[in-house]
Amino acid sequence: MILIARQIIACSMLLLTSVSLSVQASVVMTGTRIIYPEGSREKVLQLSNKDDHPNLVQLWMDDGNNQSSPSKSDVPFALTPQIFRMEANSGQVVRLTYIARNLPKNRESVFYLNFLQIPALKADTLGEKISVTLDTTTGNKIKVHNPTGYISLRDAKIVSNGKTVSFATSEMFAPDSTTDLALPIGIKAKKGELLILNVVNDYGATIPNNYYL
16 A cells, blocks of 8 residues: 655645745655555654644545545544644654555555644634534534634534534634534434534644533
8 A cells, every 4th residue: 555645735825824934835744655565553654843833733544535634534544643733843753554444455555645734723712703503494504603714623512402422523614614514313403502612722632612502
């Protein structure tokens, strides 16, 4: 299996607008291709942050789909960690582990590693800026409006009928956007129920933000 690293366009645009340095990505992987031999338990990837300031980084893999996202990644590998903070001029080790699915034995399989740099967020004010509304026509969809910069959502939880249910794992909210979060099958939210958005801050920590629908 061959792993090819690639920066997504949003990353370059993000660096251009947030730190005004260069359209060239400043978080890079050592080498652009990784060979994963059959039978290997894991491979170690090395990333470097060439900036003079910290960066929050999110990783995910795909099989060639340019429209892939962390929540829609469908590959037989796990990355550990997937979201982390890199200090200025520092490195980060990421472990790539094969977890499932039989790949063809008569040819190489190719997968792609995507990494995105996320601007710092102020967790103390983030919850005040995001707004959420319930789609009352169906009750199974929540609209999240984000007037700030890029936001990395680790997961969302809803407390419905006395039960806490997790959903929307590893979503990304684009700047000044409205995102629809579909509730799990069988869950129909009601007015007044609690929604928890677990957002990753610029230190890589998960910060819960509570909203009542």
